[in-house]
Amino acid sequence: TASRYFAYSAWVMHVTALLAGIGIAIVGPLLSGFIKAKFANPSRIVGIYSLALVVGAALGSGLSIPLSTIFHSWQISAASWALLAIIALFFWWKPIERKAHTTNTTGNKNTISIKQILTSEKAWLLTGFFGLMAFMFYTIMAWLPPIAEHMGYSKHDAGMMLTLLTVAQMPATFLVPILNNRFQHRAVWLVACSLLELIGLSMLLFSINPWLSSVLIGIGAGGLFSLGLTLPIDEAEDIQEASFLAAMTQSVGFVFAALGPLFVGLVRDYTGNFTAAIIGMMIIVIVMIMIQLKIGNQKPHATH
Numbered sequence: 001t002a003s004r005y006f007a008y009s010a011w012v013m014h015v016t017a018l019l020a021g022i023g024i025a026i027v028g029p030l031l032s033g034f035i036k037a038k039f040a041n042p043s044r045i046v047g048i049y050s051l052a053l054v055v056g057a058a059l060g061s062g063l064s065i066p067l068s069t070i071f072h073s074w075q076i077s078a079a080s081w082a083l084l085a086i087i088a089l090f091f092w093w094k095p096i097e098r099k100a101h102t103t104n105t106t107g108n109k110n111t112i113s114i115k116q117i118l119t120s121e122k123a124w125l126l127t128g129f130f131g132l133m134a135f136m137f138y139t140i141m142a143w144l145p146p147i148a149e150h151m152g153y154s155k156h157d158a159g160m161m162l163t164l165l166t167v168a169q170m171p172a173t174f175l176v177p178i179l180n181n182r183f184q185h186r187a188v189w190l191v192a193c194s195l196l197e198l199i200g201l202s203m204l205l206f207s208i209n210p211w212l213s214s215v216l217i218g219i220g221a222g223g224l225f226s227l228g229l230t231l232p233i234d235e236a237e238d239i240q241e242a243s244f245l246a247a248m249t250q251s252v253g254f255v256f257a258a259l260g261p262l263f264v265g266l267v268r269d270y271t272g273n274f275t276a277a278i279i280g281m282m283i284i285v286i287v288m289i290m291i292q293l294k295i296g297n298q299k300p301h302a303t304h
Contacts, residue, residue, distance in 0.1 A: 002082035005075050025251060032232050032246035037239045043181035043230055050226035051174040058166045112237075117244045125295050126231050129190075130249040132288040133224045134257030136197060139281060140165070140217055142261040147274050148210050161214045168218025169225070176223035177230045186234075190227060190292040196220030198285045205278045228253075231295070 003016050031049065035042045060081065068077035117123050144165060145158035153161070172193070180189045200217035203209060232245035267277040 001085060002079050005079035007075050007078065025254075028250050029243045029247035032229070032236075033239045033243035036233050036236060036242040041181065042233045043177040046230045046233065047174045047177045047226055050177070050229050051170060054166065054169050054173050054222065054225070112241045112244065114244065117241075117248055122235060123245055123248055125291055126235065126245060127249045127252045129231070129288060129291045129295060130228045130253035131256035132284055132291065133228045134253050135260040136281060136284060136288070137221050137225055138257050139260035139264055140221065143264045143274075143277075144214065144217075146268075147204055147278070150274055151204075151207050151210060153210065161210055164211065165214040165218035165221075168215045169222030172219045172222030173226045177226045180227065180230070184297065186227070186297045187292060187295065189223065190295070191289055193220040193223035193227070194285050194289045194292060197224070198282060198289075201278055201282045201285065205275065205282070 001016065001020055003019075004013065007013050007016065035045050035049070039045045064074075064077050067080060068074040071077055071080075141162070144162050145155070148158035148161050149155060176189055176193065180186055196216045197220035200213040200215075200220065203213040203216070228249070229246075232249055233242050236242035236245055263280065264274075264277040267280060268274055271277075
């Protein structure tokens with residue numbers, strides 16, 4: 001991120017994005033194992049963690065332009081976010097030291113292998129759900145404003161709809177994993193959030209109140225995002241399995257999710273409108289619901 005201060009060509013931005021992506025890809029699964037190991041009620045921590053991701057992304061999007069205006073340079077604005085990584089380094093130094101000491105003194109109790117994860121039906125179900133969830137999350141974030149503009153709304157209103165969707169995500173991202181842990185009916189929460197997305201997409205399809213549609217999709221997407229981060233922790237028997245499951249779901253899932261915005265763009269260019277693309281997204285949600293029903297509810301050991 002700091003290297004973006006020198007980003008005077010596109011290839012520098014590509015390289016810095018690759019480096020930052022590698023860092024994110026390593027940190028995500030490690031955090032799942034850390035949460036599994038350190039907290040008796042991981043659902044609450046995942047709620048806070050996923051809320052921080054949503055709020056952080058919103059602040060990054062909202063403040064980057066003002067910062068570039070203040071500094072008279074978008075490179076300085078882009079590079080300035082490296083300060084957050086430096087701050088995080090100080091916060092994480094001691095927890096990592098303590099964890100390393102504990103690992104060295106308790107011995108190696110890990111029994112699960114990568115082969116077991118790759119041949120596990122449970123792991124692939126979780127990966128399928130995460131991939132479809134992330135596919136929808138990034139696709140709707142990228143294409144909601146153009147869809148609203150195609151419906152006849154101004155650029156300002158289209159941008160405000162995306163802001164509304166982001167705001168609606170925040171309480172759902174924090175509360176849904178806590179409520180799920182409290183009432184122990186995971187399939188109900190998963191399907192309910194997906195149905196909200198499905199209803200919101202149906203409203204977009206028939207050009208019915210995109211403001212309300214943004215709220216419904218935001219609540220559904222926020223709840224699914226946090227549940228997607230919670231599932232590997234709930235399903236894992238130990239720290240290592242939680243890290244393995246998180247690594248598999250996030251790596252495969254995010255690669256598939258990256259195809260979402262491209263899919264909508266290609267369909268939009270081919271058909272000249274968003275009708276077929278929205279129907280395609282609705283089909284994705286229906287398939288996701290089928291996987292959620294297969295995943296089912298928590299096992300008894302996940303209750304805290």
